Amino acid sequence: MPIFEYRCDRCGKPFEELVFGDAAVECPACQSKAVTKQFSVPARPMAGRAAAPVPACESGMPSSGCCGGGACHQR
Numbered sequence: 523m524p525i526f527e528y529r530c531d532r533c534g535k536p537f538e539e540l541v542f543g544d545a546a547v548e549c550p551a552c553q554s555k556a557v558t559k560q561f562s563v564p565a566r567p568m569a570g571r572a573a574a575p576v577p578a579c580e581s582g583m584p585s586s587g588c589c590g591g592g593a594c595h596q597r
């Protein structure tokens with residue numbers, strides 16, 4: 523089960539989120555969908571950047587089509 527770590531772009535709160543398919547991720551504190559996915563979750567055995575399932579997010583792809591699954595809502 524994919525657990526990703528995010529940080530809210532709006533209030534700066536870090537949080538972890540289970541991501542199911544294309545479920546939207548929003549900040550638990552302010553409900554903002556402007557969150558940035560982090561890749562520093564120690565619980566993930568393959569947290570290496572090369573093994574990241576959605577490497578496009580990290581390298582600053584355009585917001586449209588980022589991640590492909592709709593889990594990333596960077597603006």
Ligand SMILES: [Zn+2]
Binds near residue numbers: 531
């Ligand atoms: Zn927030």
